Amino acid sequence: MTTRHERVQLPLMQPLRRPSIIDQAELELRNGIYYGDLRPGDAVPEVQVSRQMGISRSSLREACQRLVRDGLLTQIPGRGLFVTHMDAETMSDFIDYRLGIEMQAATIVADRVTKLRSTDQDEEVEALLAPLRVCLERSRTAMAAEEVIDAGNADLDLHQQLAELSRNRFLVTAMNTIVILTRMGSFSDPLGFGVRADITSTLEDLVEALSRGDASRARALLRGSLQELARRLRSGDETVEDTEVVRDPDLLESTAPEWPTLGEGDTTS
Structure with missing residues (x-):
């Protein structure tokens, strides 16, 4: 038993701090x-x-x-x-990067589902995928109400949740930035912010593939969806789109933020 005067040897730990x-x-x-x-x-x-x-x-x-x-x-x-404005070359490179991250996350989650299914742990599978189904329902509700930005948020949240379910902190950290870069790409679209008209069914197919533990199908769905996104968001591409897109009329144009004007002699430093 450790006495009052003995020092307990702890592993090296980082000091706790509040957000700066x-x-x-x-x-x-x-x-x-x-x-x-x-x-x-x-x-x-x-x-x-x-x-x-x-x-x-x-x-x-x-x-x-x-x-x-x-x-x-x-x-x-x-x-x-x-x-940053996402031009065509940047968008192409970004989609390649995002594909690598998301396909790995989908593989990890699908493999986990397969292991759970193999031991008849169906309830655990449903609990695991519950966050994805919540995002899916949010997408369905938003599209029914023609709330385009909310549908886009639900889509990005589902992909973020997929990374979270992988329990790989490097994939999660990467997705934290990826979702913002994706949103930047959407706002860089010369035709205005929009989402696929079939976004809900696309997400549903992905969730169901994961529910079956079908990693190959999940990766194929991600590849097709992200390649379509890259085509649609190519900067300056005014051609007719292959996929029907729903756009938000309030988000068609960007207006620069109105930063407060500073008075003479301000010395903020």
């Missing part, structure tokens, strides 16, 4: 991009944004550099920071 100002600023910017408050091509003026957030310019600068690293912001020498 920089972490919070990064999250605010990520959310602004995801929800469309910041659109591709919008400027992110350092002085005005730091003033609006109530943080120093150096803290904002560090938060922005994290987004530059992840491809969400683009730094143009002499001009400043801008929300």
Whole structure:
């Protein structure tokens, strides 16, 4: 038994900390991009944004550099920071990357389902896939109500949940950025923000393939869906689309955010 005077030897652990100002600023910017408050091509003026957030310019600068690293912001020498616009080449490379992440996540989840089915653990399978079915129902409800942005949110949430179900922290971290990059691609669409008219049935097919433990079918569905997305979101592609798309009339055009104007002599730093 350990006495009062003996020191307990613990493994090396990292000190706990609360989210920093920089972490919070990064999250605010990520959310602004995801929800469309910041659109591709919008400027992110350092002085005005730091003033609006109530943080120093150096803290904002560090938060922005994290987004530059992840491809969400683009730094143009002499001009400043801008929300990244997904051109055709960038979109093609991004879809290849997203395919690798999601297909691996789908394989892991399908294999887990197969193992559970092999021991008649059907209830555990339903519990495992329940978060995906919630997103599926959200998509169905949103499309019925013609709420395009909500349907898009449900779609991205389902794909994020798929990564979460893999229990692989590297896949989860990658998907955290992927969903925002996908949203940026949607807002970069010259024809306006839209989702596939058959998005609900597409997601349903994916969930059912996973429910059967059919990794091959799940990967094929992801490949087809993402390749269609890449074709549709190619920057400057005004050709007739092969897939019917439902668009939100309120999201057809991007207007730059109105940052507060600073008075003379402001020295925020």
